Amino acid sequence: xxxxxxxxxxxxxxxxxxxxxxxxxxxxxxxxxxxxxxxxxxxxxxxxxxxxxxxxxxxxxxxxxxxxxxxxxxxxxxxxxxxxxxxxxxxxxxxxxxxxxxxxxxxxxxxxxxxxxxxxxxxxxxxxxxxxxxxxxxxxxxxxxxxxxxxxxxxxxxxxxxxxxxxxxxxxxxxxxxxxxxxxxxxxxxxxxxxxxxxxxxxxxxxxxxxxxxxxxxxxxxxxxxxxxxxxxxxxxxxxxxxxxxxxxxxxxxxxxxxxxxxxxxxxxxxxxxxxxxxxxxxxxxxxxxxxxxxxxxxxxxxxxxxxxxxxxxxxxxxxxxxxxxxxxxxxxxxxxxxxxxxxxxxxxxxxxxxxxxxxxxxxxxxxxxxxxxxxxxxxx
Ligand SMILES: Nc1ncnc2c1ncn2[C@@H]1O[C@H](COP(=O)(O)OP(=O)(O)OP(=O)(O)O)[C@@H](O)[C@H]1O
Ligand SMILES: [Mg+2]
Numbered sequence: 001x002x003x004x005x006x007x008x009x010x011x012x013x014x015x016x017x018x019x020x021x022x023x024x025x026x027x028x029x030x031x032x033x034x035x036x037x038x039x040x041x042x043x044x045x046x047x048x049x050x051x052x053x054x055x056x057x058x059x060x061x062x063x064x065x066x067x068x069x070x071x072x073x074x075x076x077x078x079x080x081x082x083x084x085x086x087x088x089x090x091x092x093x094x095x096x097x098x099x100x101x102x103x104x105x106x107x108x109x110x111x112x113x114x115x116x117x118x119x120x121x122x123x124x125x126x127x128x129x130x131x132x133x134x135x136x137x138x139x140x141x142x143x144x145x146x147x148x149x150x151x152x153x154x155x156x157x158x159x160x161x162x163x164x165x166x167x168x169x170x171x172x173x174x175x176x177x178x179x180x181x182x183x184x185x186x187x188x189x190x191x192x193x194x195x196x197x198x199x200x201x202x203x204x205x206x207x208x209x210x211x212x213x214x215x216x217x218x219x220x221x222x223x224x225x226x227x228x229x230x231x232x233x234x235x236x237x238x239x240x241x242x243x244x245x246x247x248x249x250x251x252x253x254x255x256x257x258x259x260x261x262x263x264x265x266x267x268x269x270x271x272x273x274x275x276x277x278x279x280x281x282x283x284x285x286x287x288x289x290x291x292x293x294x295x296x297x298x299x300x301x302x303x304x305x306x307x308x309x310x311x312x313x314x315x316x317x318x319x320x321x322x323x324x325x326x327x328x329x330x331x332x333x334x335x336x337x338x339x340x341x342x343x344x345x346x347x348x349x350x351x352x353x354x355x356x357x358x359x360x361x362x363x364x365x366x367x368x369x370x371x372x373x374x375x376x377x378x379x380x381x
Contacts, residue, residue, distance in 0.1 A: 005108035021092050028080055035076055039069045094122050101126075110137050161219040165212045172212065176205035211326070214340035218325065221269065221347045228352075230376060231267045233274075233305075234260035237294060240274035244282070253282050253290035260296055261303050264376040269348045274307075276341040277369055281309035283335055286365070302354065303375050308368040316360035323356075349373070 011017075046062045053059070094116040104112045114130040117123050183190070183198045190198070234257070241248065241255060248255070255278060263270075274294070281292040288310060295306040314322060314329070321327050323346045328339040342356075349356040354372035362368035 006106040009106070020095075021088075024084065024087055028084060032077070032080065035073060039073050042069055090119050091122075094118055098122060098126055102129075105133060110140075158219050158222065161215055165215040165219065168212050169209070169216075172205055172209055176202055176209065179205065210338055214338050214344075215325075218340055218344055218347065221344065222351055228264050228266055230262055231265045231270055232260070232262050233270060233296075233373075236267060236270040237274045237278075239271045240278060243271075243275055244279055247279065247282050251282050251285060251290055253285075253292060255292045255294070257294040258296045260294070260305075261298075262376065263303060263352075263373045265352050265373065266348075269351070273345050273348045273371075276345050277307040280341060281307060281311060281367070283337070284309075284311045284367070286310065286312050298375065299372070301375055302372040304370060304372050306359070306368055306370045308362060308364070309366040310364070311366045313365055314358060314367045316358075319358040319360055322358065345369075345371075 043066055046065055050059050050062045098114065098116050101112060101114045101116075105114065110133065114126050114133060115123075116126045179198055179201045183195065183202075187195065237257060237260060247253070278292055278294075282290045291310045293306075293308050295308070297304050318329055322329065323342050325343040326339040327343075328335075328337065346356045349371045353374045356369065356371035359368040359370050
Protein backbone atom coordinates (compact mmCIF):
# COMPACT_ATOMS: atom_id res chain seq x y z
CA UNK A 1 0.00 0.00 0.00
CA UNK A 2 1.37 3.38 -0.89
CA UNK A 3 -0.02 6.64 0.52
CA UNK A 4 1.21 10.21 0.62
CA UNK A 5 4.85 10.48 1.68
CA UNK A 6 5.57 12.16 5.00
CA UNK A 7 7.12 15.65 5.01
CA UNK A 8 10.95 15.64 4.83
CA UNK A 9 12.82 15.14 8.12
CA UNK A 10 14.08 18.24 9.97
CA UNK A 11 17.73 19.07 9.27
CA UNK A 12 19.99 18.42 12.30
CA UNK A 13 21.70 21.53 13.68
CA UNK A 14 25.13 22.35 15.24
CA UNK A 15 27.55 19.51 16.00
CA UNK A 16 24.71 16.99 15.58
CA UNK A 17 25.06 17.36 11.80
CA UNK A 18 28.15 15.07 11.81
CA UNK A 19 27.29 11.36 11.42
CA UNK A 20 28.31 9.20 14.38
CA UNK A 21 30.84 7.20 12.26
CA UNK A 22 32.79 10.40 11.57
CA UNK A 23 32.86 11.17 15.29
CA UNK A 24 34.44 7.77 16.01
CA UNK A 25 36.98 8.27 13.22
CA UNK A 26 38.03 11.70 14.49
CA UNK A 27 38.21 10.56 18.12
CA UNK A 28 40.18 7.42 17.14
CA UNK A 29 42.70 9.48 15.15
CA UNK A 30 43.16 11.99 17.98
CA UNK A 31 43.59 9.16 20.55
CA UNK A 32 46.12 7.36 18.28
CA UNK A 33 48.18 10.52 17.73
CA UNK A 34 48.19 11.36 21.45
CA UNK A 35 49.22 7.77 22.33
CA UNK A 36 51.97 7.74 19.68
CA UNK A 37 53.27 11.11 20.86
CA UNK A 38 53.25 9.95 24.50
CA UNK A 39 55.22 6.79 23.62
CA UNK A 40 57.74 8.75 21.51
CA UNK A 41 58.25 11.25 24.34
CA UNK A 42 58.72 8.35 26.83
CA UNK A 43 61.28 6.72 24.47
CA UNK A 44 63.18 10.03 24.06
CA UNK A 45 63.30 10.46 27.87
CA UNK A 46 64.53 6.83 28.12
CA UNK A 47 67.34 7.47 25.56
CA UNK A 48 68.47 10.56 27.44
CA UNK A 49 68.44 8.65 30.77
CA UNK A 50 70.55 5.88 29.19
CA UNK A 51 73.19 8.50 28.16
CA UNK A 52 73.21 9.96 31.67
CA UNK A 53 73.35 6.68 33.71
CA UNK A 54 75.84 4.65 31.62
CA UNK A 55 75.38 1.51 33.77
CA UNK A 56 74.51 -1.73 31.92
CA UNK A 57 71.72 -2.60 34.42
CA UNK A 58 69.91 0.73 33.83
CA UNK A 59 70.44 0.41 30.02
CA UNK A 60 68.92 -3.07 30.14
CA UNK A 61 65.91 -1.78 32.11
CA UNK A 62 65.46 1.07 29.62
CA UNK A 63 65.50 -1.42 26.71
CA UNK A 64 62.77 -3.42 28.49
CA UNK A 65 60.79 -0.19 28.96
CA UNK A 66 61.14 0.57 25.22
CA UNK A 67 59.90 -2.91 24.34
CA UNK A 68 56.97 -2.56 26.74
CA UNK A 69 56.03 0.79 25.17
CA UNK A 70 56.20 -0.63 21.61
CA UNK A 71 54.09 -3.66 22.61
CA UNK A 72 51.65 -1.34 24.40
CA UNK A 73 51.31 0.81 21.28
CA UNK A 74 50.81 -2.26 19.05
CA UNK A 75 48.21 -3.66 21.47
CA UNK A 76 46.34 -0.31 21.61
CA UNK A 77 46.39 -0.11 17.80
CA UNK A 78 45.01 -3.64 17.46
CA UNK A 79 42.40 -2.91 20.14
CA UNK A 80 41.38 0.34 18.36
CA UNK A 81 41.04 -1.42 14.99
CA UNK A 82 38.98 -4.25 16.57
CA UNK A 83 36.72 -1.69 18.30
CA UNK A 84 36.20 0.15 14.99
CA UNK A 85 35.15 -3.11 13.25
CA UNK A 86 32.79 -4.05 16.08
CA UNK A 87 31.23 -0.60 16.01
CA UNK A 88 30.94 -0.69 12.23
CA UNK A 89 29.26 -4.11 11.99
CA UNK A 90 27.40 -4.32 15.28
CA UNK A 91 26.09 -0.77 15.63
CA UNK A 92 26.61 1.59 12.70
CA UNK A 93 25.56 -0.79 9.92
CA UNK A 94 22.29 -1.84 11.67
CA UNK A 95 21.56 1.87 12.34
CA UNK A 96 22.08 2.55 8.62
CA UNK A 97 19.78 -0.35 7.72
CA UNK A 98 17.07 0.88 10.08
CA UNK A 99 17.43 4.45 8.80
CA UNK A 100 17.05 3.19 5.21
CA UNK A 101 13.92 1.21 6.13
CA UNK A 102 12.43 4.21 7.96
CA UNK A 103 13.18 6.40 4.91
CA UNK A 104 11.27 3.94 2.69
CA UNK A 105 8.25 4.05 5.02
CA UNK A 106 8.41 7.86 5.23
CA UNK A 107 8.50 8.03 1.43
CA UNK A 108 4.99 6.53 1.39
CA UNK A 109 5.46 2.74 1.40
CA UNK A 110 3.68 2.19 4.71
CA UNK A 111 3.63 -1.59 4.28
CA UNK A 112 7.41 -1.83 4.45
CA UNK A 113 8.41 -3.68 7.64
CA UNK A 114 11.08 -2.31 9.95
CA UNK A 115 13.47 -4.93 11.26
CA UNK A 116 17.13 -5.25 12.30
CA UNK A 117 18.41 -8.22 14.33
CA UNK A 118 21.37 -6.65 16.14
CA UNK A 119 22.37 -5.16 18.51
CA UNK A 120 19.73 -6.22 21.06
CA UNK A 121 18.60 -2.65 21.91
CA UNK A 122 18.17 -1.69 18.27
CA UNK A 123 16.36 -4.97 17.52
CA UNK A 124 13.90 -4.25 20.34
CA UNK A 125 13.44 -0.64 19.24
CA UNK A 126 12.81 -1.64 15.60
CA UNK A 127 10.30 -4.30 16.64
CA UNK A 128 8.32 -1.80 18.81
CA UNK A 129 8.36 0.86 16.09
CA UNK A 130 7.24 -1.74 13.54
CA UNK A 131 4.30 -2.84 15.74
CA UNK A 132 3.25 0.82 16.01
CA UNK A 133 3.54 1.21 12.23
CA UNK A 134 1.41 -1.89 11.63
CA UNK A 135 -1.24 -0.77 14.12
CA UNK A 136 -1.46 2.75 12.68
CA UNK A 137 -1.68 1.40 9.13
CA UNK A 138 -4.48 -1.01 10.03
CA UNK A 139 -6.43 1.75 11.86
CA UNK A 140 -5.89 4.07 8.90
CA UNK A 141 -7.10 1.39 6.52
CA UNK A 142 -10.23 0.71 8.59
CA UNK A 143 -10.97 4.47 8.70
CA UNK A 144 -10.42 4.81 4.95
CA UNK A 145 -12.73 1.83 4.29
CA UNK A 146 -15.40 3.33 6.55
CA UNK A 147 -15.09 6.73 4.87
CA UNK A 148 -15.46 5.09 1.47
CA UNK A 149 -18.48 3.09 2.66
CA UNK A 150 -20.01 6.27 4.11
CA UNK A 151 -19.41 8.17 0.86
CA UNK A 152 -21.02 5.36 -1.10
CA UNK A 153 -24.07 5.06 1.15
CA UNK A 154 -24.44 8.88 1.22
CA UNK A 155 -24.36 8.89 -2.56
CA UNK A 156 -26.99 6.14 -2.64
CA UNK A 157 -29.19 8.00 -0.16
CA UNK A 158 -28.93 11.19 -2.17
CA UNK A 159 -29.75 9.30 -5.33
CA UNK A 160 -32.71 7.72 -3.56
CA UNK A 161 -33.96 11.08 -2.24
CA UNK A 162 -33.60 12.58 -5.69
CA UNK A 163 -35.36 9.77 -7.54
CA UNK A 164 -38.09 9.39 -4.93
CA UNK A 165 -38.88 13.10 -4.75
CA UNK A 166 -38.66 13.51 -8.50
CA UNK A 167 -40.89 10.53 -9.29
CA UNK A 168 -43.39 11.32 -6.52
CA UNK A 169 -44.16 14.74 -7.97
CA UNK A 170 -46.24 13.50 -10.87
CA UNK A 171 -48.66 11.15 -9.02
CA UNK A 172 -49.07 13.78 -6.32
CA UNK A 173 -49.93 16.46 -8.86
CA UNK A 174 -52.56 14.03 -10.18
CA UNK A 175 -54.07 13.46 -6.73
CA UNK A 176 -54.26 17.21 -6.05
CA UNK A 177 -55.73 18.19 -9.40
CA UNK A 178 -58.26 15.33 -9.61
CA UNK A 179 -59.47 15.99 -6.08
CA UNK A 180 -59.96 19.63 -7.02
CA UNK A 181 -61.81 18.59 -10.21
CA UNK A 182 -64.01 16.32 -8.13
CA UNK A 183 -65.03 19.29 -6.05
CA UNK A 184 -65.60 21.55 -9.07
CA UNK A 185 -67.61 18.98 -11.07
CA UNK A 186 -69.63 17.31 -8.30
CA UNK A 187 -69.53 20.06 -5.65
CA UNK A 188 -73.28 20.67 -5.92
CA UNK A 189 -74.06 17.02 -5.10
CA UNK A 190 -71.78 16.91 -2.02
CA UNK A 191 -72.71 17.88 1.50
CA UNK A 192 -70.58 20.22 3.67
CA UNK A 193 -68.67 17.40 5.34
CA UNK A 194 -67.63 15.85 1.99
CA UNK A 195 -66.44 19.27 0.81
CA UNK A 196 -64.40 19.65 4.00
CA UNK A 197 -62.80 16.24 3.43
CA UNK A 198 -61.88 17.24 -0.11
CA UNK A 199 -60.39 20.47 1.24
CA UNK A 200 -58.24 18.47 3.71
CA UNK A 201 -57.06 16.17 0.89
CA UNK A 202 -56.10 19.12 -1.31
CA UNK A 203 -54.26 20.82 1.57
CA UNK A 204 -52.42 17.59 2.39
CA UNK A 205 -51.42 17.05 -1.23
CA UNK A 206 -50.19 20.66 -1.57
CA UNK A 207 -48.16 20.42 1.58
CA UNK A 208 -46.63 17.17 0.40
CA UNK A 209 -45.75 18.89 -2.87
CA UNK A 210 -43.92 21.59 -0.91
CA UNK A 211 -42.02 18.98 1.12
CA UNK A 212 -41.08 17.03 -1.99
CA UNK A 213 -39.86 20.17 -3.77
CA UNK A 214 -37.71 21.04 -0.74
CA UNK A 215 -36.32 17.52 -0.63
CA UNK A 216 -35.48 17.78 -4.30
CA UNK A 217 -33.64 21.08 -3.72
CA UNK A 218 -31.78 19.49 -0.83
CA UNK A 219 -30.64 16.45 -2.80
CA UNK A 220 -29.56 18.72 -5.66
CA UNK A 221 -26.89 20.59 -3.67
CA UNK A 222 -24.02 18.19 -4.33
CA UNK A 223 -25.38 17.20 -7.76
CA UNK A 224 -25.23 20.79 -9.04
CA UNK A 225 -23.92 20.93 -12.56
CA UNK A 226 -23.13 24.67 -12.48
CA UNK A 227 -19.75 24.05 -10.82
CA UNK A 228 -17.70 26.65 -8.98
CA UNK A 229 -16.35 30.01 -10.15
CA UNK A 230 -15.30 33.29 -8.57
CA UNK A 231 -18.34 34.74 -6.86
CA UNK A 232 -18.71 38.24 -5.44
CA UNK A 233 -20.65 37.46 -2.26
CA UNK A 234 -21.85 41.09 -2.15
CA UNK A 235 -23.59 40.54 -5.49
CA UNK A 236 -24.99 37.19 -4.30
CA UNK A 237 -26.49 39.02 -1.31
CA UNK A 238 -27.92 41.72 -3.62
CA UNK A 239 -29.65 39.03 -5.65
CA UNK A 240 -30.98 37.30 -2.52
CA UNK A 241 -32.39 40.63 -1.25
CA UNK A 242 -33.99 41.25 -4.61
CA UNK A 243 -35.74 37.88 -4.37
CA UNK A 244 -36.90 38.83 -0.86
CA UNK A 245 -37.94 42.39 -1.80
CA UNK A 246 -41.65 41.81 -1.07
CA UNK A 247 -40.99 40.38 2.40
CA UNK A 248 -38.46 43.17 3.15
CA UNK A 249 -40.96 45.84 2.13
CA UNK A 250 -43.86 44.28 4.07
CA UNK A 251 -41.87 43.97 7.26
CA UNK A 252 -39.97 47.28 6.83
CA UNK A 253 -36.74 45.36 7.39
CA UNK A 254 -33.31 46.97 7.09
CA UNK A 255 -30.39 44.84 5.96
CA UNK A 256 -26.87 46.20 6.51
CA UNK A 257 -23.56 44.60 5.59
CA UNK A 258 -19.77 44.75 5.85
CA UNK A 259 -17.78 44.90 2.66
CA UNK A 260 -18.21 41.36 1.36
CA UNK A 261 -15.37 39.42 -0.30
CA UNK A 262 -15.01 37.44 -3.49
CA UNK A 263 -14.86 33.66 -2.96
CA UNK A 264 -14.73 30.55 -5.09
CA UNK A 265 -18.10 28.89 -5.15
CA UNK A 266 -21.42 28.26 -6.79
CA UNK A 267 -23.26 31.52 -7.48
CA UNK A 268 -26.77 30.01 -7.28
CA UNK A 269 -26.09 28.16 -4.04
CA UNK A 270 -24.43 31.11 -2.30
CA UNK A 271 -27.41 33.28 -3.23
CA UNK A 272 -29.71 30.56 -1.83
CA UNK A 273 -27.65 30.58 1.38
CA UNK A 274 -28.05 34.34 1.94
CA UNK A 275 -31.70 34.16 0.93
CA UNK A 276 -32.58 31.43 3.45
CA UNK A 277 -30.75 33.13 6.32
CA UNK A 278 -32.16 36.61 5.67
CA UNK A 279 -35.63 35.13 5.08
CA UNK A 280 -35.45 33.45 8.50
CA UNK A 281 -34.21 36.68 10.11
CA UNK A 282 -37.26 38.48 8.73
CA UNK A 283 -39.75 35.66 9.31
CA UNK A 284 -38.83 35.04 12.95
CA UNK A 285 -39.03 38.71 13.94
CA UNK A 286 -40.12 40.00 17.34
CA UNK A 287 -42.35 43.10 17.65
CA UNK A 288 -39.95 45.65 16.11
CA UNK A 289 -39.07 46.00 12.43
CA UNK A 290 -36.35 43.46 11.56
CA UNK A 291 -32.72 44.66 11.51
CA UNK A 292 -30.36 42.21 9.86
CA UNK A 293 -26.60 42.57 9.56
CA UNK A 294 -24.32 40.48 7.37
CA UNK A 295 -20.75 40.69 8.71
CA UNK A 296 -17.47 39.17 7.65
CA UNK A 297 -13.98 38.80 9.13
CA UNK A 298 -10.87 37.07 7.83
CA UNK A 299 -9.55 34.22 9.96
CA UNK A 300 -6.48 32.51 8.48
CA UNK A 301 -7.32 30.94 5.15
CA UNK A 302 -11.07 31.31 5.71
CA UNK A 303 -13.65 34.07 5.65
CA UNK A 304 -16.01 33.95 8.62
CA UNK A 305 -19.44 35.39 7.76
CA UNK A 306 -22.25 36.17 10.18
CA UNK A 307 -25.94 36.93 9.87
CA UNK A 308 -27.43 38.51 12.99
CA UNK A 309 -30.96 39.75 13.60
CA UNK A 310 -33.12 41.32 16.33
CA UNK A 311 -35.83 38.66 16.17
CA UNK A 312 -37.20 36.09 18.61
CA UNK A 313 -33.84 34.32 18.95
CA UNK A 314 -33.17 30.59 19.42
CA UNK A 315 -32.46 28.79 22.68
CA UNK A 316 -28.91 27.35 22.61
CA UNK A 317 -30.27 23.85 23.38
CA UNK A 318 -31.81 23.79 19.87
CA UNK A 319 -28.51 24.73 18.22
CA UNK A 320 -28.19 21.29 16.57
CA UNK A 321 -31.82 20.41 16.02
CA UNK A 322 -32.61 23.40 13.80
CA UNK A 323 -30.15 22.15 11.18
CA UNK A 324 -31.93 18.81 10.78
CA UNK A 325 -34.10 18.37 7.75
CA UNK A 326 -37.80 19.24 8.36
CA UNK A 327 -37.15 20.14 12.01
CA UNK A 328 -38.90 23.32 13.21
CA UNK A 329 -39.37 24.92 16.60
CA UNK A 330 -42.77 26.50 15.96
CA UNK A 331 -46.19 25.46 14.73
CA UNK A 332 -46.83 25.99 11.03
CA UNK A 333 -49.76 28.35 11.60
CA UNK A 334 -47.55 30.69 13.70
CA UNK A 335 -44.57 30.78 11.32
CA UNK A 336 -45.00 29.13 7.92
CA UNK A 337 -42.29 26.92 6.38
CA UNK A 338 -41.25 23.29 5.95
CA UNK A 339 -38.02 23.34 7.96
CA UNK A 340 -35.56 22.69 5.17
CA UNK A 341 -33.91 26.16 4.98
CA UNK A 342 -31.13 25.68 7.52
CA UNK A 343 -30.46 22.04 6.51
CA UNK A 344 -29.99 23.29 2.95
CA UNK A 345 -27.74 26.15 4.12
CA UNK A 346 -25.52 23.76 6.08
CA UNK A 347 -25.24 21.43 3.11
CA UNK A 348 -24.31 24.32 0.81
CA UNK A 349 -21.64 25.60 3.20
CA UNK A 350 -20.18 22.10 3.70
CA UNK A 351 -20.19 21.55 -0.05
CA UNK A 352 -18.02 24.68 -0.27
CA UNK A 353 -15.60 23.37 2.39
CA UNK A 354 -16.85 25.48 5.31
CA UNK A 355 -19.00 25.12 8.42
CA UNK A 356 -22.27 26.74 9.54
CA UNK A 357 -23.40 27.04 13.14
CA UNK A 358 -25.64 28.98 15.50
CA UNK A 359 -23.61 31.36 17.65
CA UNK A 360 -25.03 30.66 21.11
CA UNK A 361 -22.89 33.34 22.74
CA UNK A 362 -23.67 36.27 20.47
CA UNK A 363 -24.55 39.54 22.18
CA UNK A 364 -28.00 41.14 22.07
CA UNK A 365 -31.39 39.58 21.47
CA UNK A 366 -32.14 37.74 18.24
CA UNK A 367 -30.16 35.01 16.54
CA UNK A 368 -26.68 35.02 15.02
CA UNK A 369 -25.58 32.42 12.52
CA UNK A 370 -21.92 32.09 11.50
CA UNK A 371 -20.36 30.27 8.61
CA UNK A 372 -16.93 29.93 7.04
CA UNK A 373 -15.90 29.76 3.41
CA UNK A 374 -12.38 29.16 2.09
CA UNK A 375 -10.76 32.40 0.86
CA UNK A 376 -9.81 32.10 -2.81
CA UNK A 377 -6.05 32.62 -3.29
CA UNK A 378 -6.25 35.73 -5.48
CA UNK A 379 -7.99 38.00 -2.97
CA UNK A 380 -5.57 37.43 -0.10
CA UNK A 381 -5.04 40.49 2.00
N1 LIG B 1 -33.28 33.85 12.61
C1 LIG B 1 -33.99 32.99 13.34
N2 LIG B 1 -34.56 33.40 14.49
C2 LIG B 1 -35.27 32.54 15.26
N3 LIG B 1 -35.49 31.23 14.97
C3 LIG B 1 -34.93 30.78 13.83
C4 LIG B 1 -34.16 31.62 12.96
N4 LIG B 1 -33.73 30.87 11.92
C5 LIG B 1 -34.22 29.63 12.13
N5 LIG B 1 -34.94 29.56 13.25
C6 LIG B 1 -35.60 28.34 13.82
O1 LIG B 1 -35.02 27.21 13.21
C7 LIG B 1 -36.03 26.44 12.55
C8 LIG B 1 -35.49 25.83 11.28
O2 LIG B 1 -35.25 26.85 10.32
P1 LIG B 1 -35.38 26.52 8.79
O3 LIG B 1 -35.00 27.71 8.00
O4 LIG B 1 -34.66 25.25 8.54
O5 LIG B 1 -36.91 26.21 8.62
P2 LIG B 1 -38.14 27.19 8.37
O6 LIG B 1 -37.67 28.59 8.14
O7 LIG B 1 -39.08 26.95 9.48
O8 LIG B 1 -38.76 26.60 7.02
P3 LIG B 1 -38.22 26.85 5.54
O9 LIG B 1 -36.88 27.47 5.66
O10 LIG B 1 -38.20 25.50 4.94
O11 LIG B 1 -39.22 27.77 4.94
C9 LIG B 1 -37.14 27.41 12.32
O12 LIG B 1 -38.39 26.74 12.23
C10 LIG B 1 -37.07 28.33 13.52
O13 LIG B 1 -37.72 27.74 14.60
MG1 LIG C 1 -36.18 29.03 6.74
